[in-house]
Amino acid sequence: MTETSERAAIALAAQAATVTRFAPSPSGNLHLGNARTALFSFLLARRLGGRFILRIEDTDARRSSEEFCRNQQEDLAWLGLNWDAGPGREDARGPYRQSQRVARYAEHFATLERARLVYDCYCTALELEVSRKSQLAAGKPPRYAGTCRHLDPQQRAARRAAGLPATLRFRVPLGERVAFVDFVHGAQSFLSDDIGDFVVRRADGSAAFFFSNAVDDAAMGVTHVLRGEDHLTNSPRQILILQALQLPVPAFGHVALLVGPDGTPLSKRHGATTVREYREQGFTARALCNLLFRLGHSSPDNALLDLATMARAFEPAHLGRAPAHFDAAQLRTWQKESVKQMTAEQVGEWLRAQLPDGLPATTRTAFIEAVRPNIVLPEDVGQWREIVFGDPPVMGAAEQAVIDEAGRDFFAAAARAAGAGPGDFRAIAAATGTATGRKGKALFQPLRVALTGLTHGPELAPLLRAMPEGSAQARLARFA
RNA sequence: GCUCCCUUCGUCUAGAGGCCUAGGACAUGGCCCUCUCAAGGCCAGUACACGGGUUCGAAUCCCGUAGGGAGCGCCA
Numbered sequence: 001m002t003e004t005s006e007r008a009a010i011a012l013a014a015q016a017a018t019v020t021r022f023a024p025s026p027s028g029n030l031h032l033g034n035a036r037t038a039l040f041s042f043l044l045a046r047r048l049g050g051r052f053i054l055r056i057e058d059t060d061a062r063r064s065s066e067e068f069c070r071n072q073q074e075d076l077a078w079l080g081l082n083w084d085a086g087p088g089r090e091d092a093r094g095p096y097r098q099s100q101r102v103a104r105y106a107e108h109f110a111t112l113e114r115a116r117l118v119y120d121c122y123c124t125a126l127e128l129e130v131s132r133k134s135q136l137a138a139g140k141p142p143r144y145a146g147t148c149r150h151l152d153p154q155q156r157a158a159r160r161a162a163g164l165p166a167t168l169r170f171r172v173p174l175g176e177r178v179a180f181v182d183f184v185h186g187a188q189s190f191l192s193d194d195i196g197d198f199v200v201r202r203a204d205g206s207a208a209f210f211f212s213n214a215v216d217d218a219a220m221g222v223t224h225v226l227r228g229e230d231h232l233t234n235s236p237r238q239i240l241i242l243q244a245l246q247l248p249v250p251a252f253g254h255v256a257l258l259v260g261p262d263g264t265p266l267s268k269r270h271g272a273t274t275v276r277e278y279r280e281q282g283f284t285a286r287a288l289c290n291l292l293f294r295l296g297h298s299s300p301d302n303a304l305l306d307l308a309t310m311a312r313a314f315e316p317a318h319l320g321r322a323p324a325h326f327d328a329a330q331l332r333t334w335q336k337e338s339v340k341q342m343t344a345e346q347v348g349e350w351l352r353a354q355l356p357d358g359l360p361a362t363t364r365t366a367f368i369e370a371v372r373p374n375i376v377l378p379e380d381v382g383q384w385r386e387i388v389f390g391d392p393p394v395m396g397a398a399e400q401a402v403i404d405e406a407g408r409d410f411f412a413a414a415a416r417a418a419g420a421g422p423g424d425f426r427a428i429a430a431a432t433g434t435a436t437g438r439k440g441k442a443l444f445q446p447l448r449v450a451l452t453g454l455t456h457g458p459e460l461a462p463l464l465r466a467m468p469e470g471s472a473q474a475r476l477a478r479f480a
Numbered sequence: 481g482c483u484c485c486c487u488u489c490g491u492c493u494a495g496a497g498g499c500c501u502a503g504g505a506c507a508u509g510g511c512c513c514u515c516u517c518a519a520g521g522c523c524a525g526u527a528c529a530c531g532g533g534u535u536c537g538a539a540u541c542c543c544g545u546a547g548g549g550a551g552c553g554c555c556a
Contacts, residue, residue: 063556230551232484320486322486333505429515440515456516
């Protein structure tokens, strides 16, 4: 069997009861990279007719905050990635916050202790640091040296009696091979000897990531873990934990990281990196999802897709194994497309903060439809709002030259035409053309400049329908 | 350092030994349409990281090399 068909087989095998999850830690706002893994996990569940769950990994109380937790859920919901179970949608397999699952972890720790698969470690942070440094200096992998693994019962008892703080370490078996099939990368195999004994419970009693993450996936019935490639070499540890606890091991799939234009992992210095930032700029969830969907995944066509269509097209075996560059230009393209496809109501809602208060409905509609083709973000409306509803525009030199070239008689005729049929640009242009003998660019450019102050912009007819009564005539008359 | 992962136009990608003179999209340039901008239409340039194999035939399989990335934490 080839590697790829193997992958496809894995993906389809568990089709019956697929459960995928997204498990963020609330230590920041939703990052684009995380949003993408969330999207992929969501699509995988939908594609296989399964369930998508959300679990909050807030075991590190110091870094976690309620605000980030709330923001992440808002952003996820905004993207349309609705979870079937998770915070706010509790079920029998919850709670879906790790901070509320400590009792469950305690049971598992007890099981491991009974089986002597873990041991207390009394090494201090300083000792571990020194050990790591010296191993690195000696050209060796910086793994836990095993100091406390080899403590005899008396030594152990002495330390415990002394009340020394202790972590709980997993006793990694020697000389074993941990193998699994990654549904993105294919067959993987690691030597257990390359893995140092790792901490499963911190000195303060809280569960460490490797542990709580793996154990919760099992408890929540997760069948497919789709996550970032940074977890690939950590998977063997989690498999070891699950096997030790005799819990089911999910299928793992690791997607390559999202990187910036320079090829380094996406970070603050690349500009906006969180969903929230893009959302606040006015990018649509549609646009963001369409970009994210194509980063590390191919699309069946070049159209703007909705989540249901993406789900049907989602193919885990084809997930990217090479890092994908986040390209702002591509996001803009999807944004333009999504603006084009919005309904009138949606555009109105999207631009609400940018529109003047108390605009009559017809004016509002006319204005929105006039500027829509020229708008990528809501802030782009500002310029046209001023031009249409503000004071008569001030000309630049080039614009003034167009006015001068047309001459006073031209604008006198135009102003007369505007007085006859206010708001009807076609009629104004036709009448002015007839009166002056001008047509084409010679006719339209001076009109455009007099009306908007610019040589370029949206179509004049709809723009004029939005202008206040008498405004067009006044603007034209200025140059008569 | 060790282990693991990755490498197709500038970018996102198609590609499962012959359908590849390598396809599409974005971006770029040109033309058309058009009062202008946007949109739309047409056209152009640009890629299989490198070197060896295997094969009648390699972007595709194997081995090296180079470059990039991740992990090796009482972070997740």
